[in-house]
Amino acid sequence: MEDSRIIELYWERSEEALTESERKYGRYCGSIAMNILGNREDTEECVSDTWLRAWNAIPPAKPVFLKAFLGKITRNLALNLWEKNRAGKRGGGEGTAVLDELEECVADSGAGTWSADHYVLAEVLKTFLGTLAEEKRTIFIRRYWYMDPVKTIADDLGIGESKVKMTLMRTRKELAEVLRKEGIRP
Amino acid sequence: MKGTDLLRAMNDIDEEWIAAADGGRRLSGAEGRDSGSRPGDAAAAGRSADIVRLRFRRRLSAGIIAAAAACAVIAFSMGPGAGDRAVEKGVTDTAGRENGIAESADAKVMLAMEAPEADYEADEAAEEADAGAMYAEYETMEDAASAGSLVIEAPEEFAGSDGRVIRCYGGTVTELVYRTDSGEELFRISKRSGASDAAAEGGDYAYTEDFTEDGCEVHVCGDEEDCISRAVWSRGGADYEVSSGVYLLSRQDVGELVAAVE
Numbered sequence: 001m002e003d004s005r006i007i008e009l010y011w012e013r014s015e016e017a018l019t020e021s022e023r024k025y026g027r028y029c030g031s032i033a034m035n036i037l038g039n040r041e042d043t044e045e046c047v048s049d050t051w052l053r054a055w056n057a058i059p060p061a062k063p064v065f066l067k068a069f070l071g072k073i074t075r076n077l078a079l080n081l082w083e084k085n086r087a088g089k090r091g092g093g094e095g096t097a098v099l100d101e102l103e104e105c106v107a108d109s110g111a112g113t114w115s116a117d118h119y120v121l122a123e124v125l126k127t128f129l130g131t132l133a134e135e136k137r138t139i140f141i142r143r144y145w146y147m148d149p150v151k152t153i154a155d156d157l158g159i160g161e162s163k164v165k166m167t168l169m170r171t172r173k174e175l176a177e178v179l180r181k182e183g184i185r186p
Numbered sequence: 187m188k189g190t191d192l193l194r195a196m197n198d199i200d201e202e203w204i205a206a207a208d209g210g211r212r213l214s215g216a217e218g219r220d221s222g223s224r225p226g227d228a229a230a231a232g233r234s235a236d237i238v239r240l241r242f243r244r245r246l247s248a249g250i251i252a253a254a255a256a257c258a259v260i261a262f263s264m265g266p267g268a269g270d271r272a273v274e275k276g277v278t279d280t281a282g283r284e285n286g287i288a289e290s291a292d293a294k295v296m297l298a299m300e301a302p303e304a305d306y307e308a309d310e311a312a313e314e315a316d317a318g319a320m321y322a323e324y325e326t327m328e329d330a331a332s333a334g335s336l337v338i339e340a341p342e343e344f345a346g347s348d349g350r351v352i353r354c355y356g357g358t359v360t361e362l363v364y365r366t367d368s369g370e371e372l373f374r375i376s377k378r379s380g381a382s383d384a385a386a387e388g389g390d391y392a393y394t395e396d397f398t399e400d401g402c403e404v405h406v407c408g409d410e411e412d413c414i415s416r417a418v419w420s421r422g423g424a425d426y427e428v429s430s431g432v433y434l435l436s437r438q439d440v441g442e443l444v445a446a447v448e
Contacts, residue, residue, distance in 0.1 A: 028208070067208070068201035075197055083190065102189035121191060122198035129199055134206075141207035145196050163413050166434045173346055 003066040010058035017058075018051045025067055029074040035147040036078040037085070038093030046077045053077070075145070094147040101168065102144065105176040128178050132171065139167045324352045336360040336424075338377040339448040345439055347372050373430035375447055379423065395437075400445040412436040419444055 001020050009017035026047060033046040053073045063069035082095045129137050135157070142153045143164075150168075154161040324330040331337045335354035340362055342350065348367035354360045361376040393414075394407040402421050408414035413434040418427045428435065428443055435443075 063201070065201040065205045068204035071204060071208075072197055072201070079190075079193060079197075099189045099193065102192045106189055106192060121195040125192070125195050126199055129203060137203060138207045138209075141196075141199070141203055144193070145199065145204060146207065160409055160413070162415075162434055163409055166413065169346070 003063075007058060007063060007066060010055065011062075018055060021051055021054060021066075021070060022047075025070050028067060029070055032071050032074045032146060033078040034093065035149075036075070036082050036093050036095045038095075039085075042081050042085070043078075046074055046081060049077050050074045094149055098144060098147050101172065105172050105179060124178065124182050125175075128175055136167055136171055139164055140171050143168055322354050324354065327352060330354050330360065336377055336379055338362060338375065340375050340443070341446050344443065344446075345372060345435070373428060373435060375443065376427045376429075377447075378425045378427075397437075399441045402444055404440065404444055406437065406440055408434055414440055417444070422448070 001024065006017055006020045006024070009020065029047045029050050030043055033043040034040070037043055037046070050070055050073045054070055057073070061069070079095075082093070086095070129140065132140065139153060139157070142148045142156075143150070148156075150161050150164050154164045157164075322330075322333065322335070324333065324335070327337055327339070330352050333354070334357050336357055336359060338360045344364060346366065347364035349365055351363040351365070352360065353363065357379075359376060359378045361374055363374050364372045366372060392408075393410045394405070395411070396403060396405050398404070399419075402419040404417055404419040406414045406417040408416065414430075414437060415434055416427065416429045417435070417440045418425065420426070426444075426447055428440060428447075
């Protein structure tokens with residue numbers, strides 16, 4: 001079924017919207033949650049909650065990219081659960097490794113504590129990603145949005161793991177510099 | 187702010203990019219695919235084939251070495267008078283014995299070729315451990331120079347490195363190992379006294395190029411222009427080499443190193 005029709009079903013408050021969403025994007029959302037959580041039970045919980053959140057969000061929302069819209073919901077839910085699991089010393093997936101890598105970009109240089117508004121940070125990230133070449137941006141998003149393992153990214157893109165790692169390292173360094181220039185990082 | 191804030195902020199990036207980046211993903215869930223063929227498939231298949239060929243060559247090389255070693259050991263153990271011992275054991279057919287040796291060597295070749303990659307990594311680690319006894323490490327280049335080692339002048343930091351290790355192999359080779367703050371190796375620069383035609387040394391790389399930088403003929407090789415894993419050049423009666431494994435260098439990086447290293 002076309003995405004536009006599924007969105008219409010949401011607007012018509014037809015429960016078929018949920019069935020169709022799960023049928024078409026269940027695996028996609030599951031892969032996002034699984035990458036973050038590394039746990040099938042938690043993954044299933046996140047994916048189930050995704051349809052409920054989507055039901056509550058549409059209407060009024062009218063997603064242009066339904067797939068990414070649903071993926072965002074799953075990712076948010078999975079991150080919430082992952083943080084909860086992390087606090088309880090429980091959890092797996094790529095979340096910890098990805099977080100360690102991103103900590104490099106925000107590492108305290110000793111110039112004092114600092115903070116950033118979520119939306120400011122999101123805007124800086126959007127602008128930054130907009131400056132990247134397509135392949136570089138794809139690799140960055142695959143790693144830090146989808147939280148795909150480096151090997152999977154390399155295999156899917158038909159490039160070496162070393163290139164993926166190198167690209168990620170350079171992009172993180174560039175991002176750290178952008179954050180510093182924007183006054184978000186000391 | 188923490189890394190988790192960045193993770194959260196990533197959620198608000200453009201949905202178009204999220205959808206575009208999903209173009210070639212393999213999904214790990216149990217349900218069926220919801221997208222078509224992956225754009226990277228052909229390239230991935232080609233690369234996989236290259237990796238298989240490369241591994242096969244490595245294994246074949248290892249197998250040949252193992253076979254040679256096996257022959258040497260057997261020949262040594264048989265040594266002078268081996269024929270007598272063979273007679274004592276009732277083995278009189280020399281041709282048969284030779285066939286046995288050949289079969290044994292072939293068997294070792296086959297075993298070496300079929301051995302898991304981990305075995306070779308273990309072997310490489312053992313080789314590195316052996317090599318550990320061959321060099322001396324120094325805190326500073328002054329210390330190395332006063333010990334009679336070859337002096338190499340290079341930046342203290344480069345490409346995000348945080349510290350370097352100076353290793354000297356006698357007075358003829360000195361190597362700088364650049365690492366990140368977490369101890370991960372970024373790349374190495376080595377200098378060897380006595381210039382040779384270093385650029386002519388071969389290798390199996392998808393990308394090779396020769397260019398002139400700072401008056402030196404530089405030969406680079408790697409995956410592609412910005413993924414260089416090796417660069418060699420000669421200057422002032424010495425050979426220089428930059429090599430990297432995990433973290434590959436761009437051509438610009440190499441150019442800067444060539445200009446900065448003496």
